[in-house]
Amino acid sequence: QQPVQSPQAVILREGEDAVINCSSSKALYSVHWYRQKHGEAPVFLMILLKGGEQKGHEKISASFNEKKQQSSLYLTASQLSYSGTYFCGTLTKGDKIIFGKGTRLHILP
Amino acid sequence: GAVVSQHPSWVICKSGTSVKIECRSLDFQATTMFWYRQFPKQSLMLMATSNEGSKATYEQGVEKDKFLINHASLTLSTLTVTSAHPEDSSFYICSAETGTGADTQYFGPGTRLTVL
Numbered sequence: 001q002q003p004v005q006s007p008q009a010v011i012l013r014e015g016e017d018a019v020i021n022c023s024s025s026k027a028l029y030s031v032h033w034y035r036q037k038h039g040e041a042p043v044f045l046m047i048l049l050k051g052g053e054q055k056g057h058e059k060i061s062a063s064f065n066e067k068k069q070q071s072s073l074y075l076t077a078s079q080l081s082y083s084g085t086y087f088c089g090t091l092t093k094g095d096k097i098i099f100g101k102g103t104r105l106h107i108l109p
Numbered sequence: 110g111a112v113v114s115q116h117p118s119w120v121i122c123k124s125g126t127s128v129k130i131e132c133r134s135l136d137f138q139a140t141t142m143f144w145y146r147q148f149p150k151q152s153l154m155l156m157a158t159s160n161e162g163s164k165a166t167y168e169q170g171v172e173k174d175k176f177l178i179n180h181a182s183l184t185l186s187t188l189t190v191t192s193a194h195p196e197d198s199s200f201y202i203c204s205a206e207t208g209t210g211a212d213t214q215y216f217g218p219g220t221r222l223t224v225l
Contacts, residue, residue: 041216044213096158
Protein backbone atom coordinates (compact mmCIF):
# COMPACT_ATOMS: atom_id res chain seq x y z
CA GLN A 1 0.00 0.00 0.00
CA GLN A 2 1.32 3.41 -1.00
CA PRO A 3 2.69 5.50 1.88
CA VAL A 4 1.12 8.89 2.47
CA GLN A 5 3.33 11.94 2.32
CA SER A 6 2.55 15.34 3.74
CA PRO A 7 2.54 18.11 2.88
CA GLN A 8 1.99 17.75 -0.85
CA ALA A 9 3.96 20.90 -1.56
CA VAL A 10 5.74 23.60 0.35
CA ILE A 11 7.40 26.89 -0.52
CA LEU A 12 10.13 28.25 1.72
CA ARG A 13 12.56 31.10 1.73
CA GLU A 14 16.23 30.24 1.77
CA GLY A 15 17.36 29.54 5.32
CA GLU A 16 13.99 28.31 6.60
CA ASP A 17 13.33 24.82 7.90
CA ALA A 18 10.98 22.16 6.54
CA VAL A 19 9.60 18.84 7.71
CA ILE A 20 8.23 16.23 5.35
CA ASN A 21 6.27 13.34 6.76
CA CYS A 22 5.72 9.83 5.48
CA SER A 23 3.30 7.38 7.04
CA SER A 24 2.23 3.85 6.30
CA SER A 25 -0.59 1.58 7.36
CA LYS A 26 1.75 -1.43 7.31
CA ALA A 27 4.57 -2.49 9.59
CA LEU A 28 7.74 -1.23 8.00
CA TYR A 29 11.12 -2.84 7.57
CA SER A 30 12.79 0.31 6.28
CA VAL A 31 12.14 3.78 4.94
CA HIS A 32 14.06 5.30 2.06
CA TRP A 33 14.24 8.97 1.17
CA TYR A 34 15.00 10.32 -2.30
CA ARG A 35 15.08 13.74 -3.90
CA GLN A 36 14.22 14.26 -7.54
CA LYS A 37 14.87 17.41 -9.51
CA HIS A 38 12.77 18.22 -12.53
CA GLY A 39 13.61 16.04 -15.49
CA GLU A 40 16.13 13.97 -13.54
CA ALA A 41 16.09 10.63 -11.81
CA PRO A 42 15.67 10.37 -8.03
CA VAL A 43 18.81 10.64 -5.94
CA PHE A 44 19.19 8.54 -2.82
CA LEU A 45 19.35 10.56 0.41
CA MET A 46 19.23 8.02 3.21
CA ILE A 47 17.73 4.82 4.50
CA LEU A 48 16.34 4.22 7.96
CA LEU A 49 16.01 0.69 9.22
CA LYS A 50 13.64 -1.07 11.57
CA GLY A 51 14.47 -0.51 15.17
CA GLY A 52 13.77 3.17 15.05
CA GLU A 53 16.62 5.45 14.26
CA GLN A 54 17.69 8.87 13.23
CA LYS A 55 20.14 9.73 10.55
CA GLY A 56 21.49 12.80 8.94
CA HIS A 57 24.10 14.33 6.77
CA GLU A 58 24.81 18.05 6.64
CA LYS A 59 21.51 19.82 7.18
CA ILE A 60 19.23 17.00 6.11
CA SER A 61 18.21 14.43 8.69
CA ALA A 62 15.43 11.96 9.21
CA SER A 63 13.78 9.93 11.91
CA PHE A 64 11.87 6.67 11.82
CA ASN A 65 9.25 5.82 14.41
CA GLU A 66 8.70 2.12 13.92
CA LYS A 67 5.74 1.91 16.29
CA LYS A 68 3.85 4.66 14.51
CA GLN A 69 5.06 3.48 11.10
CA GLN A 70 6.11 7.01 10.32
CA SER A 71 9.20 8.74 9.12
CA SER A 72 10.02 12.43 8.94
CA LEU A 73 12.62 14.21 6.86
CA TYR A 74 14.05 17.40 8.34
CA LEU A 75 15.60 20.11 6.19
CA THR A 76 17.26 22.82 8.24
CA ALA A 77 18.46 26.18 7.01
CA SER A 78 17.31 25.24 3.53
CA GLN A 79 19.42 26.08 0.52
CA LEU A 80 18.30 26.76 -3.04
CA SER A 81 19.73 23.40 -4.05
CA TYR A 82 17.22 21.64 -1.82
CA SER A 83 14.41 22.42 -4.24
CA GLY A 84 12.86 19.36 -5.80
CA THR A 85 10.37 16.62 -5.11
CA TYR A 86 11.04 14.41 -2.13
CA PHE A 87 9.83 10.82 -2.19
CA CYS A 88 9.72 8.39 0.65
CA GLY A 89 9.82 4.71 -0.20
CA THR A 90 8.65 2.16 2.29
CA LEU A 91 9.67 -1.45 2.46
CA THR A 92 7.86 -4.21 4.29
CA LYS A 93 9.65 -7.48 4.89
CA GLY A 94 9.76 -9.58 1.76
CA ASP A 95 8.15 -6.92 -0.40
CA LYS A 96 9.35 -4.24 -2.80
CA ILE A 97 9.80 -0.57 -2.12
CA ILE A 98 6.64 1.43 -2.69
CA PHE A 99 7.01 5.16 -3.21
CA GLY A 100 4.73 7.89 -1.94
CA LYS A 101 3.30 10.55 -4.23
CA GLY A 102 6.04 12.96 -3.34
CA THR A 103 6.34 16.34 -1.67
CA ARG A 104 7.32 19.26 -3.87
CA LEU A 105 9.66 21.68 -2.18
CA HIS A 106 10.45 25.06 -3.68
CA ILE A 107 13.05 27.31 -2.10
CA LEU A 108 12.90 31.01 -2.84
CA PRO A 109 16.01 33.21 -2.65
CA GLY B 110 30.25 4.24 -6.14
CA ALA B 111 26.83 2.80 -7.04
CA VAL B 112 26.46 4.48 -10.41
CA VAL B 113 23.69 3.45 -12.78
CA SER B 114 23.54 4.60 -16.38
CA GLN B 115 20.73 4.54 -18.90
CA HIS B 116 20.80 4.81 -22.64
CA PRO B 117 19.38 6.63 -24.47
CA SER B 118 18.48 9.71 -22.43
CA TRP B 119 15.87 10.89 -24.91
CA VAL B 120 14.13 9.05 -27.69
CA ILE B 121 11.44 10.12 -30.11
CA CYS B 122 9.91 7.46 -32.29
CA LYS B 123 6.98 6.90 -34.59
CA SER B 124 3.92 4.99 -33.47
CA GLY B 125 4.27 1.27 -34.10
CA THR B 126 8.04 1.07 -33.73
CA SER B 127 9.92 -0.62 -30.92
CA VAL B 128 12.34 1.11 -28.59
CA LYS B 129 15.05 -0.49 -26.48
CA ILE B 130 16.31 1.15 -23.30
CA GLU B 131 19.47 -0.07 -21.60
CA CYS B 132 20.24 0.11 -17.91
CA ARG B 133 23.75 -0.56 -16.66
CA SER B 134 25.30 -0.71 -13.22
CA LEU B 135 28.75 0.75 -13.81
CA ASP B 136 30.70 -0.06 -10.67
CA PHE B 137 28.82 -2.89 -9.01
CA GLN B 138 27.00 -6.06 -9.87
CA ALA B 139 23.25 -5.88 -9.62
CA THR B 140 21.39 -9.12 -9.26
CA THR B 141 18.15 -7.19 -9.16
CA MET B 142 17.12 -4.22 -11.24
CA PHE B 143 13.82 -2.41 -11.30
CA TRP B 144 11.98 -0.59 -14.07
CA TYR B 145 9.72 2.33 -13.29
CA ARG B 146 7.70 4.75 -15.33
CA GLN B 147 6.82 8.20 -14.18
CA PHE B 148 4.24 10.58 -15.60
CA PRO B 149 4.71 14.32 -15.12
CA LYS B 150 4.40 15.40 -11.50
CA GLN B 151 3.52 11.89 -10.39
CA SER B 152 5.20 9.23 -8.34
CA LEU B 153 7.33 6.37 -9.51
CA MET B 154 5.26 3.43 -10.64
CA LEU B 155 7.04 0.10 -10.52
CA MET B 156 6.60 -1.81 -13.75
CA ALA B 157 8.71 -4.89 -13.17
CA THR B 158 11.51 -6.44 -11.19
CA SER B 159 14.32 -7.85 -13.26
CA ASN B 160 16.52 -10.64 -11.93
CA GLU B 161 19.67 -11.74 -13.68
CA GLY B 162 19.23 -15.01 -15.49
CA SER B 163 15.52 -15.37 -14.88
CA LYS B 164 12.24 -13.98 -16.14
CA ALA B 165 11.16 -10.59 -14.95
CA THR B 166 8.32 -10.21 -12.48
CA TYR B 167 5.72 -7.77 -13.74
CA GLU B 168 3.43 -5.67 -11.63
CA GLN B 169 -0.30 -5.98 -12.03
CA GLY B 170 -1.58 -4.20 -15.10
CA VAL B 171 1.77 -4.15 -16.91
CA GLU B 172 1.70 -6.08 -20.18
CA LYS B 173 4.70 -8.38 -20.36
CA ASP B 174 4.40 -8.73 -24.12
CA LYS B 175 4.38 -4.97 -24.48
CA PHE B 176 7.29 -4.27 -22.19
CA LEU B 177 9.96 -6.90 -22.75
CA ILE B 178 12.64 -7.07 -20.10
CA ASN B 179 15.91 -8.92 -20.42
CA HIS B 180 18.51 -9.14 -17.67
CA ALA B 181 21.35 -10.78 -19.53
CA SER B 182 24.17 -10.05 -17.11
CA LEU B 183 24.82 -8.75 -13.62
CA THR B 184 25.39 -5.28 -15.00
CA LEU B 185 22.83 -4.94 -17.80
CA SER B 186 19.08 -4.98 -18.05
CA THR B 187 17.09 -3.87 -21.07
CA LEU B 188 13.51 -2.73 -21.48
CA THR B 189 11.99 -2.92 -24.95
CA VAL B 190 8.76 -1.09 -25.57
CA THR B 191 7.21 -2.99 -28.45
CA SER B 192 4.87 -1.39 -30.97
CA ALA B 193 4.98 1.87 -29.07
CA HIS B 194 1.97 4.18 -29.08
CA PRO B 195 1.58 7.78 -27.91
CA GLU B 196 0.16 6.62 -24.57
CA ASP B 197 3.50 4.89 -23.91
CA SER B 198 5.20 8.28 -23.84
CA SER B 199 6.68 8.67 -20.39
CA PHE B 200 9.83 8.93 -18.31
CA TYR B 201 11.28 5.46 -17.80
CA ILE B 202 13.72 5.00 -14.96
CA CYS B 203 15.68 1.95 -13.93
CA SER B 204 17.24 1.28 -10.58
CA ALA B 205 19.57 -1.34 -9.21
CA GLU B 206 20.17 -2.78 -5.78
CA THR B 207 23.73 -2.97 -4.59
CA GLY B 208 23.08 -6.21 -2.80
CA THR B 209 24.61 -5.02 0.44
CA GLY B 210 21.53 -6.12 2.31
CA ALA B 211 20.12 -2.67 2.87
CA ASP B 212 17.87 -2.83 -0.21
CA THR B 213 18.96 0.62 -1.24
CA GLN B 214 18.13 1.36 -4.84
CA TYR B 215 20.26 3.59 -7.02
CA PHE B 216 18.53 5.14 -9.97
CA GLY B 217 19.68 5.69 -13.49
CA PRO B 218 19.25 9.13 -15.05
CA GLY B 219 16.05 8.10 -16.82
CA THR B 220 14.94 7.88 -20.43
CA ARG B 221 12.32 10.21 -21.78
CA LEU B 222 10.29 8.47 -24.47
CA THR B 223 8.04 10.41 -26.82
CA VAL B 224 5.96 8.45 -29.29
CA LEU B 225 4.54 10.47 -32.15
